[in-house]
Amino acid sequence: MPERSITPLILAALLLGTWLALRSIESPSVAPVTASSMPVLAPGMVPLVTGDEPIAAIFTKAGCSTCHTVPGISGADGRVGPPLVLATTGPARLNDPAYRGHAKTVHEYVIESVLEPGLFVVPGYPAGTMPIWYGAKLSALALEKIASYLERQGEVAPQ
Numbered sequence: 001m002p003e004r005s006i007t008p009l010i011l012a013a014l015l016l017g018t019w020l021a022l023r024s025i026e027s028p029s030v031a032p033v034t035a036s037s038m039p040v041l042a043p044g045m046v047p048l049v050t051g052d053e054p055i056a057a058i059f060t061k062a063g064c065s066t067c068h069t070v071p072g073i074s075g076a077d078g079r080v081g082p083p084l085v086l087a088t089t090g091p092a093r094l095n096d097p098a099y100r101g102h103a104k105t106v107h108e109y110v111i112e113s114v115l116e117p118g119l120f121v122v123p124g125y126p127a128g129t130m131p132i133w134y135g136a137k138l139s140a141l142a143l144e145k146i147a148s149y150l151e152r153q154g155e156v157a158p159q
Helices: 002-026 055-062 086-095 106-115 140-150
Strands: none
Touching: 055 140, 086 106, 106 140
């Protein structure tokens, strides 16, 4: 039964992502990157990620490693965006008073954050830098795999 409730969410997310992607093409200045040290990803730089790729290739092709640290993904050591350790940080983000989204689970939060990155900007990170066109570059399967992977990733305890 839970699988049926996810399907409408994914469909709605894809439609919203496509709308946002089209909107950003019409007005590319919606989310300008002003700091010269921040990497810039343009839609033409990111190929369509189908979800048939291995998980590491999904993150690499999508460009996630340019801005984020992703546990278990070689080369994913970006510092512009927050580390993607959502098993650790996701619950606190969902409960943050500044969170304006509608997700109820970390899995839904990951999907929502990719499709509508402005709903919640992690404190300490720059607003407007997460591209809003990812919904047009990630298939539903790729987005589902990303969310499934990230909801299980937590901080590694220092040794």
